[in-house]
Amino acid sequence: MLPPECIPPTLYCSPDELEIALERLIADAAYRESLGQEARRFVRARWNPRQVAERFLHILKGEVPQSWLFDPRHIRYCYGYGLPADKVKDRIARVIREGGRQALRLTDKPELEQRLCDFAMPAE
Numbered sequence: 001m002l003p004p005e006c007i008p009p010t011l012y013c014s015p016d017e018l019e020i021a022l023e024r025l026i027a028d029a030a031y032r033e034s035l036g037q038e039a040r041r042f043v044r045a046r047w048n049p050r051q052v053a054e055r056f057l058h059i060l061k062g063e064v065p066q067s068w069l070f071d072p073r074h075i076r077y078c079y080g081y082g083l084p085a086d087k088v089k090d091r092i093a094r095v096i097r098e099g100g101r102q103a104l105r106l107t108d109k110p111e112l113e114q115r116l117c118d119f120a121m122p123a124e
Helices: 015-027 028-047 049-060 085-097 110-121
Strands: none
Touching: 015 028, 085 110
């Protein structure tokens, strides 16, 4: 959803790969330091007080660039953040079992609703 230049450098991984990622950060000092330097450059360039204030001014003036916006109806990602896929599936399936599809509160987004249903409760 974000352009690459807006994404801070970090070691991205799935929840299932967290232990491996942490081990890499602990064991590989050169990689850790390089990633830290990239993050510092990013923050100084994109998140410094002046840059943040300028973005707020754009918002206050109603001058929000199109590149800042996205339509949430186009989201196709089902896995959530920070949970292994099996736990996400289990929680979505439980919501559907206990409250029906309408419990997802996605009737205005039928494609996403169907995608979540298929993800959590695939036809057998």
